[in-house]
Each structure stands twice: as C-alpha cells, then as structure tokens.
Amino acid sequence: MLGLYKGIGSPMMGLTFINAIVFGVQGNAMRKLGRDTPLNQFLAGASAGTIQCVICCPMELAKTRMQLQGTGEKKSKRKLYKNSLDCLVRIYNKEGIRGINRGMVTTLLRETPGFGVYFLAYDTWTRYLGCEPEDPYMILKLLFAGGMSGIASWISTYPVDVIKSRLQADGVGGVHQYSGIMDCVRQSLKKEGWRVFTRGLTSTLLRAFPVNATTFATVTLFLLYMREGEECSIQDSEPPSVQLQPQTQPTSM
Numbered sequence: 001m002l003g004l005y006k007g008i009g010s011p012m013m014g015l016t017f018i019n020a021i022v023f024g025v026q027g028n029a030m031r032k033l034g035r036d037t038p039l040n041q042f043l044a045g046a047s048a049g050t051i052q053c054v055i056c057c058p059m060e061l062a063k064t065r066m067q068l069q070g071t072g073e074k075k076s077k078r079k080l081y082k083n084s085l086d087c088l089v090r091i092y093n094k095e096g097i098r099g100i101n102r103g104m105v106t107t108l109l110r111e112t113p114g115f116g117v118y119f120l121a122y123d124t125w126t127r128y129l130g131c132e133p134e135d136p137y138m139i140l141k142l143l144f145a146g147g148m149s150g151i152a153s154w155i156s157t158y159p160v161d162v163i164k165s166r167l168q169a170d171g172v173g174g175v176h177q178y179s180g181i182m183d184c185v186r187q188s189l190k191k192e193g194w195r196v197f198t199r200g201l202t203s204t205l206l207r208a209f210p211v212n213a214t215t216f217a218t219v220t221l222f223l224l225y226m227r228e229g230e231e232c233s234i235q236d237s238e239p240p241s242v243q244l245q246p247q248t249q250p251t252s253m
Contacts, residue, residue: 018059021048021055022048023048025048026044026048029048041120042117042119044119045115045117045120046116049111049112052111058100059084060165061088061100061101061102065081065087065091069081102167103165106160106181109164110161110164113156113157114153114154115153121149125145131145142213143217146213147208149216150208150215151205153212155205158197162188163185167181170184
C-alpha cells in the first residue's frame with residue numbers, strides 16, 4: 001500500500017513554496033504590466049512559471065528518483081535514498097549543482113508556456129462564466145474554471161513533460177541512455193512512436209482537474225476575503241465623502 005505513495009515527500013515539501021511563488025509573481029507581474037488583458041495574463045503566468053522552476057526541477061527530480069528506486073536492480077534491504085531530501089543531498093554530493101538541476105531546460109520549456117496557458121485559461125473561463133462575488137454559484141464556477149485551466153495547461157505541455165521525466169530518470173542504476181533532449185526525442189519516437197508523447201495523459205488530466213480546481217478556488221476566495229477586509233478598514237479610516245473605486249474583475253490575480 002505504501003508503494004502507491006513512494007516519492008510523495010518531495011511534492012509535499014515543495015508545493016507550498018511553488019504555489020506561493022507562482023501566485024505571488026503572477027500578481028506582481030500583472031500590476032507591473034498594468035492592463036488586465038489576455039496577453040498580459042499569459043505573460044504574467046509565463047514569468048511565474050519560469051521563476052518557480054528553481055524549486056520545481058529539483059523537487060521533481062527527487063520524486064522521480066524515489067519512485068524508481070529499486071527498479072531494474074536486484075532488490076536489497078538497504079535503500080539508496082532514505083527520503084527526498086537525502087536523495088537531493090546524495091545527488092549533489094555526487095554530481096554537484098548540475099546533478100540536482102538535471103532536466104532544467106525541459107522543465108523551463110514545460111513550465112513557462114504551461115503557466116501562461118494556465119492563467120490565461122482561468123481568466124478566460126472566469127470571464128465567460130461571470131464569476132462575481134454576489135453570484136450564489138460562484139464557488140462552483142471557480143472550481144470548474146480552475147479545473148479546466150489545469151487541463152488546458154497539461155494538454156499544451158504534456159509531450160515536453162514526457163521528455164523531462166525520461167531525462168530525469170536517465171542514469172538510475174548507473175545506465176545512461178540519452179545524450180540530450182533531441183536524442184531522447186529521437187529514441188523515444190523510434191522505439192515507441194508518436195503515442196509515447198500521450199502515454200499517461202488520461203491519468204494526469206484526472207488528477208489535474210480536482211487539484212487545480214481546489215487551488216484556484218481557494219486562492220481566489222482568499223484574495224477576495226482579504227480585499228474586502230482592506231476596503232472595510234480604509235472606509236473606516238477615511239471621511240464619509242471618500243469613495244473607493246470598485247473592483248471590476250474580482251477573479252483577476
């Protein structure tokens with residue numbers, strides 16, 4: 001039973017920081033860009049995706065190595081890695097900075113456009129569904145918009161994720177198969193055909209919908225709550241004649 005959760009330590013350790021970076025960078029980028037347009041939503045999301053790669057790449061490397069631990073080797077009582085942190089420390093001691101950043105280029109190629117699509121899709125869906133604070137179905141609409149955004153993001157970048165995962169898994173057991181990104185693409189196509197780039201997509205999308213639905217709805221509702229609190233405190237401190245500019249797009253980050 002525990003085998004189903006092999007490698008879970010790494011995502012749990014890094015997801016908090018990743019989400020904080022992603023939504024923080026995206027929000028600040030939107031403020032710098034000024035206008036709330038679809039292009040700016042994409043650019044802000046892409047910048048957030050690029051920056052969070054610093055944590056995402058080592059985290060996913062550790063997860064991949066932990067999940068593959070013991071595969072293709074003679075089973076022994078002694079495991080190579082005790083946990084995700086120990087995995088990264090051992091990789092660093094053996095291969096240095098380049099080792100723990102293995103797959104960084106493919107991670108950037110996946111995360112930069114992926115998060116651009118992620119935030120663009122969410123902005124488009126919330127506008128289309130009309131997610132307003134007074135709407136009794138707002139939470140359901142936010143959940144749907146968030147889930148669909150996650151699906152759109154994964155569909156747009158899944159082939160790159162396949163290559164990234166293979167490169168990060170390469171070398172487990174001491175055997176290296178690929179010399180680089182293009183070599184991995186060529187070998188994968190030659191051996192398994194184009195379907196290799198969609199293998200596992202269904203299970204990924206089934207996971208993506210509830211995860212991203214919860215994430216986006218929680219963040220949006222929290223930001224709305226904080227904004228209402230700030231508006232109330234400003235109104236209490238200002239003379240009655242001063243009026244606040246209403247928020248025309250409450251779902252925007």
